[in-house]
Amino acid sequence: MRNKEDLRWEKDGYILRLARAEDAEDYYRQNYNPLDAEAARLTGSKTRFTREEVVSFFLRSLRDGNRYFFLLLDPEGRVVGESVVNEIDWELRSANFRIGIYRASQRGKGIGTWMVETARDFAFGELKLHRLSLNVFSFNPRAERVYQKAGFRREGVLRDAVLDGTDYADDILMAMLEEEWRALKGIEA
Numbered sequence: 541m542r543n544k545e546d547l548r549w550e551k552d553g554y555i556l557r558l559a560r561a562e563d564a565e566d567y568y569r570q571n572y573n574p575l576d577a578e579a580a581r582l583t584g585s586k587t588r589f590t591r592e593e594v595v596s597f598f599l600r601s602l603r604d605g606n607r608y609f610f611l612l613l614d615p616e617g618r619v620v621g622e623s624v625v626n627e628i629d630w631e632l633r634s635a636n637f638r639i640g641i642y643r644a645s646q647r648g649k650g651i652g653t654w655m656v657e658t659a660r661d662f663a664f665g666e667l668k669l670h671r672l673s674l675n676v677f678s679f680n681p682r683a684e685r686v687y688q689k690a691g692f693r694r695e696g697v698l699r700d701a702v703l704d705g706t707d708y709a710d711d712i713l714m715a716m717l718e719e720e721w722r723a724l725k726g727i728e729a
Contacts (some may be wrong), residue, residue: 547608547662551654553615561602563611563619568594570619571642579642582680584702606630608662612641612655618633619713620646623659633670633718634712635663652683656690671717677702678710691724692716 548557555564559567572594578586601609606628610693612621621641628635641647661671670708672690676684688694692714700708 545609549658551651554651554654555613556610556655556658557613559598559602559609559611559622561599562638564595564598566619567598576642576644578644578647579640581704582677582683583640584636584677589629604636608667610659610725612646612651614646622656623655625659625663625672628667633668635667635669635672637672637674639661640678644675653686653689656686660690660692660716660721661725664716664718669718673713673715675705676712676714678712679704684712687714690716691720693720 544558548555550556568589568591572589573591574587575589577587579585579689591617601607601624604626607624607626608628609626611619612623614620620643621639621640623637625635625637637659639652639659641655660672663669672692673695674687676682677685678697688705693716694712695715696713696716698711698713702709719729721727
């Protein structure tokens, strides 16, 4: 696997790279003061966080040996999203995955698709995982389509497991296995 410092990808002026301690303040100031209401809704989060909550979580995330925490930078260098491979079980070669794009102006441009495909390829190609899973809410069909297009399959549905305002919604479980990724990429076992 590449050195952590070399984990960086670019597309159309956007950069996806590992988060660094010096990013903590910008991460908070540019995105969590407050968090965009739609980003909060799609990720099941709240909109208001204290600086201490965000910065301490950010720094703890950097120290977690079972997590790869990537930031999405726009062409102007602002932090506008994240991609996280976490809950890594090295014995099972399994992990969870999520992305978030914080700013409405950055959504709908194909950047999320690129982030999903990049993280997927990193997880299987470089981390040598066997399984990569994720959760998506039923009120986010656009994200579910992106995940399906990237090769993730529905594995189950936790019915009425989350609230969307005052309405219940489903939590959809999706995953991809190593052999499915290899077939998708045309890589021999």
